[in-house]
Each structure stands twice: as C-alpha cells, then as structure tokens.
Amino acid sequence: MKESDVIPVERRTDFVEQVFWNIHDIIAVNTRLRDALNKRQKSYAVVEQVGDILLDAIPHFSPFVSYGSHQLYGKYEFEKEKSSNPGFSAFVEVGRCLVRASQRF
C-alpha cells in the first residue's frame, strides 16, 4: 500500500489542512528567526544580545495565534481519522517507530 493512499485523494488536502493548519507559515516564520539567530551566533563568540532579533520577529508571530486556536480541531480530526481508518492508524504507528529510531542518533 502506497503511503499516498492512506487518505483518499478527494479529502486529502482538506484533512492535511485541518490537522496541520498553517504549519507552513510557522515554518517560514521560525526559519527566518533561526537564520537570524544563527547569523548572530556565528558573528560573535560572546553574543551581546538576542533580544533585538526576537523583537524584530515577534510582529510576525500571528500564525502562532491562528495555529493555537485551531489546534484542538486538528487533534480531533487526527484522532477521528485514526479510529476510523486502520490504514492511517498504521501509518501513524510506523512513523512513531521512525521517530524513536531517529532519536538514537
């Protein structure tokens, strides 16, 4: 069974959106913040401050508000799918094993 068959194609996009919501926005915000922090750390052995970087980033944090308010809906969709779709349940379990394995490295 291909992984892409786990969720039927006609509701796949909707399901992923319900569960993960605006994760791409969050990744974008945090990637920018991470890069700025990394740059600061590489430039100075003794970092004078990071507060200015955080202050610059915070105005762009609205995706977190949206994500947080939708989180419970996402969890509900996730659990519902897991209990009604054995294929998805197996997909989740396999992924969990992968996470465990990757933690060893």
Add this chain to the structure above:
Amino acid sequence: MTSAQAAGNYHGSPSTSGVLDPQSSTSSRRSTESSRTLPPVQFRRERTAQDRSRSMSSAVGPTHTPSGRGHPPLPSFPNGRNSPRMSTGNQIAARRSPIVYPALLSRVAEAFRNRVQLSDQGKDGLTYKDVFDGREAVDKIAYIIKTTDRNLALLLGRALDAQKFFHAVTYDHRLRDNANDLYQFRTVVPSPFSSGELEEEEGTIKATAASLLNQGSEHVSAAVLTAQSSPTPSGESDSGFGDLFDGSTRAPSPSHLAQSGTYRTNANVATDDAPLPTGVFTLLTDCYSPTCSRDHLCYSIACPRRLEQQSRTITKPPPGLKKQISRESAGDFVITEPGTLWIHSVPQEIVNSVSEKEKKRQEAINEVIYTERDFVRDMEYLRDVRISPLFR
C-alpha cells in the same frame, strides 16, 4: 474397618499381602507406625505439619500449629514458620479482595466503565461532554483493585489508556492523578467514508498495543503482556482474554461470582461502545506458588507480587512518588536533544576572559538559539516525513 484389616494384614501375613497388594500394605503400615514411613502421595507441606505435630498429642490443624517451637524452621517451608501471620493476612485479603481479578485489563476496564461518573466539565474555556477527571479515575481504579497505592492504580490506568480505552480531552498526555485533567472514553466514530470496519477495530487496537509493547519504551505498556505472548500461571487468566465478553464462568473470586449474573448483560450493552482493552497487567497477577500470599515475601525472586510484598512488609512507599511519575509524563512526547554548550563552542581563552555571570548569560542565549534550531528541525521533519508522503 481399614484399621482392623490393616492390623490383620500386618500381624497375619505381612509378606504375602505386601507383595500382592502394595496399596493396602502401605496404608496398613502408615496406620500403625506413621512416624517412620512416608505416606505414598502427600504434599510435603502436610507431611511436615504431621511430623512436627507428632510430639504434641493434640490434633491441631496444620495452619494453626505453632511449629518451629521444637525445631528451627526449615527455610524451604516459609509457610510453616509464618503460619500465624499468614492466617491474619488471609483475613485481611478476604476483607478487601478486589472487585474483579485485577490483572485482567478487560475486567478492570469494564468495572471501571460501570463505576466512573461521567459529567460535563469545562477546561480552558471549553466544555467537554461525558468526561471524568484524573483523580476520580485513579480513585475508582484503586477502589476496584482494592489498593491504597495510588501509584499502582495510576500505572494500571495508564495500561488502560495505552490501549486507547480513554484519552485526555486534549489528546496530549497520559492519565494523571490530577483533578484538573479531564478524560473521555474512546468512542467508535462511525466512519462516514467506509463501512464494515468495526470488526477490524479490535485487531487494530491489539496491533497498536503490540507495537507499543515491542518498542518497550513506554514503561506502562512494558508491564502489560498480550494474551498470546504470556504464559499465565493461573487458569482464570486464560479465560479472560480471547473472548472479551466471556461470561466469566471461571470467576477468580467469590465477589466476582456474585457479580457474574450482571456481567453478561453489561457485556451486551458494552458491544455498542468501543471494545474493551485486553491484556494482563503482570504486576497484579497471582503467583504460581501456592504458598505465596499478599503479606509476606515470596521465596521466588521472580514473583510478580514481590514488589508489592516488599513495600508492604518493609517500607511504605514515599508519599511523593505519585507526583514524580505524573510530572515525567508531561515530557513523554517532547523530543529533547541536549544542545552543545556555549562553553564548549568557543576557545578556552574567551571562556577564561568572561565572568561567571556572563558565562551563565551566554549559556542562556545559546539555549534560546539551539531551541529555535531544534524547533525548526522538528517542523521540517513534520513537513517532510509526515505531510509530504501523503501527497507523493
């Protein structure tokens, strides 16, 4: 009659009767000189009692014999040595005998579902229907298995939630002994997309439990064995699984027998809900040794009750224990990775040139930065490993 016959045999023709009928010969000899001969088939325990009470003229039952008065007690017969204490222990055990056989998750789960009070409660501004709180859950489980050890009850509760019997309303943590945490029973949501999957449900759950077991990393499920893999010593264990709604013909305790009438009716109702968890909670199984009781240490180091017995006989568990366990669970799903310390990332001269306070500040700043790196990495993992494969 036997004694007359035996006496006749003994005095009359011992050689012939002994050869022709060894049974009667043995019994004849036993009746006349029981102190020197072995009974043909006897438990060693009984024999000891007989042997020891030989010096006393009264016929006292073995358990009440204050043996060991004349002889030092043999180490291989702890029963004889502790017999007075054991009988009190049995009385206590009878008084607070568990409502169901506590090692069988299906039994405990059913007793739990029948007893727990469901209500509508609010948390974080949302109202949840038909929920119960963590403290009540632990109360009920402790009541069902008749323990005062809340930690044990909590472990058993987690064995139940490991099989998705119930879940936190927020789905994000295991059972905790806390009145602020709310839980609801798992309900089978009829799938609007496909039908006929209810039969598969149970298999899925078992598979899930088994895979949790195989990982072995969740301390609770490690204590739970699936039916197939556990050689259970007691007969009633076998009857518990396989058939979830087995009518409990081999009831483990009298109190359970009394309930078994209602058992079946409840089971019929229960089929409408999600299937009950199955498995054996080995911490609470009975020992294979007939001399093992709750209140004194079993001779076997592999005895499943040994920890409980030790805590009962030697020390009481420290009261702070349950809280520690609960706190541990908060970090169950957090992937933590120790970041490299700032102090290791810069040359030694720089480390030497800054004050202690500055070192601490640098470590704090470093923590902010590597935490951000970890977070982004986790998000990228979600995107690349969990989301993208669905579309591939």
